[in-house]
Amino acid sequence: MQAAAIIAIFSLVILASLAVAPRRATIDGFFGGAGASGRAPGLLVLVLSQVTTWIFARSLMNAAILGYFYGIWGTLAYAAYYGSFLTGGFIVGRLRDGGAGSVQDWLGARFGVAGVTCYNVVIALRLLSEVFANLLVVGLIFAAALPEVGLAREASILLVAVLGLAYSAWGGLSAALRTDVLQMLVFLVIFALAFGALVTSPGFDLGAVLTSQGTSGSWNGQVLLLVAFLQVFSYPAHDPVMMDRGFIADRDTTRRSFLHAFWISGLCIIAFGFFGIQAAIIGAEYEGQLIGTWMGMFPPWLFVALLVSLLISALSTLDSALASAARLVVDELKLTPRTLNGGRVAMIVFMIAGALLTLWGNQTLFDAVAVSGTASMFLTPVLLVGLVLRREVALWSYMVAFGAAIMGAAAYFAREDVFTAILSEAHKYEQLLVICVGVLVVGFTAVLLGSRKAL
Template identity: 35%
Template sequence: MSTGVLFWGFLIVYGIIMMFLTPKVNTLGGFFRGEDDSGKEASAFMLTASIFISWIFAKSVTNAANLGATYGIVGGVAYATYWLCIPLAGLAIYRLRKKYAATGLVSFLTDNYGKGAAIAFSAAILIRLFNEVWSNTSVVGGYYGPSGSNAFIFSAVIFTIITLVYSMKGGLRSSIVTDTIQAIIFVFFVAWVVGLVLPKHSVGELLSTGNWKMDAGVDMLLVSALQIFSYPFHDPVLTDRGFISNEKVMLKAFFVSGILGFIAIVVFSFIGIHSSLAGIPLSDNVPADLGKTLGTTAYFLMIVVMVSAAGSTLDSTFSSLAKLSAYDLPRMKGIDLGNKSRTIGMIVMLVIAVVGNLPMIFGTDILKATTISGTMVIGLAPVFLLHGFVKPTKLGFHISFWTGIFLGLAMTIGIIPSYFGIGTGKNALLLGVNFYGLIICTIGYLVPGLIFKNK
């Protein structure tokens, strides 16, 4: 009874604290661009903390621990490699802003590749944001009960409502402010949790686990290394923050947060490695399994870590979706909704909070939210990284983009032959599809530009 009161009480107290600390925003600049009441942009520290914690998703730290348990340090490094796309995205956005005066990715695509390209890109973003809702609420629910149980669903719904309410109160500004708080909470409690594990093993022992072989996690590492060239561009949680501050401040924030994120994910994979070395019976939620074996205090700390990580991502998801639907897309059509855009944005938040939780209720694999969507958007890599090296063409965009979408869907329904795989590991086919697919997308983007360069 006392344990239940502690866990459920924390969820309620967390909601009250977030509501108290979230600023009420009355301006469109604050709601969509994260400005304060005086119109000042977010500070370098707040921007860095926001990028860092927004990308430390609850599903990410869970996947890191799971992969650490499965592949040792190889799994931790494989998943942490995704965080290297943050500095890469920072460099790409810096180039687009300085050389091509880009003010946002949707408007950039509209100006250079047409409205059709912007609409297709926005659809990919919607898939990404949809995945972010259920994959993070599922992680929180997993600490209160088995998947599909009443406690699982009820806790996930309460968590969603809490995050939705304070997100509607302040939009992107509330997301950035609460991200800073959640980042501090996350770092403190992760250090505490890892402190319970590290004394049982030397760092050398943890780093020597696993085998650097294709069928032992290296194929997953190579998948991550390929997807970092495209993965960040379909995530407005990240890219929206690339256009709300000075270019140099933004670039520094992206580099620092990316490096810190890489380190944090590797360190969190130690939890999975320890669980494997200790012979703890494991499910698909290694942090929760370990927390249960370490007692009530450790399990409670795991909940604090996961709720803070999930909350930072979910509120960013809501604010990004509001900006896309009520600000970016109307402006693409030359429509300025004015103050109505804030109301429409809040309505969209409510809709995605409901629809986005349906997979959580019915149950699905949270790792798929990363690997499959990452494959579907490999066609974005040449568009944003090679723009300007050849003549931008609508045909080039669509060949590259839709090739990636087709390959991702084909992977999902299982129609790609196994001989396209590279290696013999679990992720052999995923690696092959991403490797060959990225080559095809790049050629598909470049050739039309070379053909029409003089027309």
């Protein structure tokens, strides 16, 4: 019964998304998000699109899982990444002050092809991780909802990948923006009902939630909060979904959209984290990325609402990630002609690659955030010194900072294999903190040594 309800509601959302997607696709709409009349999106569209593409399924699950293990500190640590809307809005404003139309424009003017290529490699990996992680959550949900169906995980991933690709490839960014509004409104209604049921349930105690230390103590959540503060400046700059939305509307609309997206998404993430914290408080056993845990904790309708919320957020992120992948491949890398079919080919390649990655054994959802967040940290010294302080930075400095960040990401990724001898036997988040500090020290040293006043 629960599985049937989940499938029925999610199917209606997919059908509605297909219905609201633009009937006619234009080049400007596909790559730049312009509407049928050629107008840029308004404030409400931009805010809802920013929020729904950032409170995606992986993030909701991460907030709940970190809350389960590390209490309120774990959830706050993940919510701190949503300060990216503030730092991202600041970066976009500075870029537009200088006449840049994208991060690539600014980097290309200062570091040439090498600088842009390094950046594009990082954001390509970021986009691929978005597709992979959200499809993975879809598979986890249907595997839990349909345990008696042997191929439920694989079949659901394939079906959502095909349907999400269908309307994304038809309208590109304009389709993503229009469907984001529908999907976000449905998400907010369903999630509000679920959250209301949680906080009014007999066993819920707000004081206990706000002071919870989770099942593993609060220390590693506090460590992760420090990591988030170290990564929050560079993190939005390597997220093409956020950056793409920073250049499609006028500057005042864009600035306000980032501010509103910050507080709305932050509240949603913290609220979803409460579901994980509550599971720890009542002593529920951790099972299947918390999905199995919630099945035993909540009444059927609430369990359905939670999973539908996750599925909607996964769908809304997939279309935006594919739209950004098309712009990256066509406008930045220029690997295909700037045509609708050129963008669609890029989308298909990214969707296939992301779906294939779900066959990989690692299902630790935060690892993708940690690896891509660490890889992006070369941008922190480069942007602070070059963009904020307006100093010229040497190419060698940029490359050293980039190399340090990539090495740091690789060290965290292979912490249990190649880098075991270098990293101590501390908890993985303590190792991540050490790696991040090291990356920033090397990056700032190189950039400061290689910088001078602009002429």
